[in-house]
Amino acid sequence: MTEDTQEARAVPLSGLFEAERSAEIVAASLAGTTDERLKEILSSLVRHTHAFVKEVGLSAEEWAAGIRFLTETGQKCDDTRQEFILLSDVLGVSMLVDAVNQPADGRLTESTVEGPFHMVDSPARSLGDSTDEAGRGGEPCLVTGRVVDTDGRPVAGAGIDVWQADADGFYDVQRPGEVPERNLRGLFTADADGRFWFRTIVPRYYPVPTDGPVGTLLKATGRHSYRAAHIHLEVSAPGIRTLTTHLFVDGSPYLDSDAVFGVKESLIRTFAQVDDPARAAGHGLPNPFRHADFPVTVRREARP
Amino acid sequence: MTEDTQEARAVPLSGLFEAERSAEIVAASLAGTTDERLKEILSSLVRHTHAFVKEVGLSAEEWAAGIRFLTETGQKCDDTRQEFILLSDVLGVSMLVDAVNQPADGRLTESTVEGPFHMVDSPARSLGDSTDEAGRGGEPCLVTGRVVDTDGRPVAGAGIDVWQADADGFYDVQRPGEVPERNLRGLFTADADGRFWFRTIVPRYYPVPTDGPVGTLLKATGRHSYRAAHIHLEVSAPGIRTLTTHLFVDGSPYLDSDAVFGVKESLIRTFAQVDDPARAAGHGLPNPFRHADFPVTVRREARP
CATH class of the missing domain: 2.60.130.10 (Aromatic compound dioxygenase)
Incomplete structure (x- = not known):
């Protein structure tokens, strides 16, 4: 029985996340989208969103503030208020x-x-x-x-x-x-x-x-x-x-x-x-x- | 008293929306942002969002589907569920x-x-x-x-x-x-x-x-x-x-x-x-x- 748990993997995994190719990798995960138009829209959205994050170097705190903002925007919506349209x-x-x-x-x-x-x-x-x-x-x-x-x-x-x-x-x-x-x-x-x-x-x-x-x-x-x-x-x-x-x-x-x-x-x-x-x-x-x-x-x- | 309400305006308005310059016009409206970092982030976000809409030629129905998706995502969040992080x-x-x-x-x-x-x-x-x-x-x-x-x-x-x-x-x-x-x-x-x-x-x-x-x-x-x-x-x-x-x-x-x-x-x-x-x-x-x-x-x- 060995306990050497530090050894490298024999076969490296493929398709793991890399920051340089992040948008490509995520877009590739959408390959199974049957609706071609949905695939086109989501692929473009992913590319622009990733480009935005990289361009501004979004910090974890800024990301969290964005998550809070979006959540509050959704929760402000009701039958007579549409905060996301606003x-x-x-x-x-x-x-x-x-x-x-x-x-x-x-x-x-x-x-x-x-x-x-x-x-x-x-x-x-x-x-x-x-x-x-x-x-x-x-x-x-x-x-x-x-x-x-x-x-x-x-x-x-x-x-x-x-x-x-x-x-x-x-x-x-x-x-x-x-x-x-x-x-x-x-x-x-x-x-x-x-x-x-x-x-x-x-x-x-x-x-x-x-x-x-x-x-x-x-x-x-x-x-x-x-x-x-x-x-x-x-x-x-x-x-x-x-x-x-x-x-x-x-x-x-x-x-x-x-x-x-x-x-x-x-x-x-x-x-x-x-x-x-x-x-x-x-x-x-x-x-x-x-x-x-x-x-x-x-x-x-x-x-x- | 005249009722000729069809006459052209004497002085055209400046700063109105134009699709070609849409991101610039919106970014210009952020000029009064006192937090320089917020201004940088929002300007970049506006540019990338507008580029996405133009790139895919987002239809009104697709936009409405996006609004619904974001609204539902916000409304799914509660104390033990964070759908926007997901x-x-x-x-x-x-x-x-x-x-x-x-x-x-x-x-x-x-x-x-x-x-x-x-x-x-x-x-x-x-x-x-x-x-x-x-x-x-x-x-x-x-x-x-x-x-x-x-x-x-x-x-x-x-x-x-x-x-x-x-x-x-x-x-x-x-x-x-x-x-x-x-x-x-x-x-x-x-x-x-x-x-x-x-x-x-x-x-x-x-x-x-x-x-x-x-x-x-x-x-x-x-x-x-x-x-x-x-x-x-x-x-x-x-x-x-x-x-x-x-x-x-x-x-x-x-x-x-x-x-x-x-x-x-x-x-x-x-x-x-x-x-x-x-x-x-x-x-x-x-x-x-x-x-x-x-x-x-x-x-x-x-x-x-």
Whole structure:
């Protein structure tokens, strides 16, 4: 019986970890992935993650802080809060994903981020209805528009899903019990000419939620948390590519430093002051009121 | 009063998002970060993340799947489960962080990952004690070693914190109520000559937890979830750099395909069969027993 346990192994093992080839070794372990696209995505993710760790020489303490940050971000999520989307938003990842998926076509209305507040279904409303069920103040406003395709043909019956913050900068889900559920949300159906119109109030700029890890990150990086004032729109119809975008309020603070990098020049509209008693009465609005017009051009999907 | 709301802005906004310069634009937003190291880390992270999104052309659906995966990973974490560390482990990131923080020095005992099971304090035990309080079977085993520095001087009184899976491949925290708390854990103190010895049972190879998102990932990539059999050791003392490592059991399955890439050839030891009634009796072990010797060389920190 020998107790010489210090001897070298007769046959060295292959495939062990080496820092120099770390990403290759891990990528090789993914060889059995049956979904080729998943394999491509994970291999790229592994290469970039390993390159990041090497580039900054991440310390064990910094790694642990990263693990804590990610864990807290996941645990902050619930039915009305999506902290990982918020993280993606403030790091410009959401806007980048949007950009890489949009065909370059100057005729189309530009898209922007969906944001974390589209988590409840909007109630169906009739053209001309108001989304403001709370009636807690704010400047009454008319939004009009027309959905056409790139040939200028109207998209009859297009769905226009809208949601927005109130005059204090809060979404309904941030004020449970204080405002009616699904306040300032609405699903409208364009008429035969692709036209839509509805009443609402002018939204206020607002801070993204800052009571979680993303708020801590913004503070540590000296960034403010505000989004320029906007109304979200999602425009869809059979045979067209769904458009997720915003209508920004010209003159709003933070148009040039939006916390989620969501502003595009072409999406900013004047919310004009209108003084026209007859027109106001026709829409059931007080006089004067504000008006924004937002023509929308969408892409017809190629027929299969 | 005009209602021409279609006019172009007189002065274009600066600093808006552009896909081509996306990482630069986001990195520029971090200019106010007072902690220079945080700024460096986040800027690198943003560059690599944006490069990944562009390289694979991440679709909105793939992005959403990623958000769901990260959220579920965070929500799987609790006091006895750290799914983000597990994710870091199976992607080789933990081993890489370990590697970039270890000075290249062939004289030192190599380090490896800490793993997710070092979440409870090990009970202080006397040299020669057994960590096996459950007595539910397994091959009795003696582990011996000596802690020295790179000059061969013993590190008297070094702390040797050990934790391991049982003969079925489970840690104590995975069997609450079934085994004593802190079973197969122990904090030993080396003698004046740096020597340590304790009794335990030979650990079994085991799967990492697969009932969470990381398990789903392993399955989707055709990878098994097993770790080669090992005993964790953390060796510390005033004035030395703490060493976190494993003692691997030679002959264990999965030494060449460890799920977390944790195996290093130099850390594998024969758990020799010893047939010596007197020696067995001296240690309070049945005869025959298994024995592994694990000499440890640590680095003295430079005096400030």
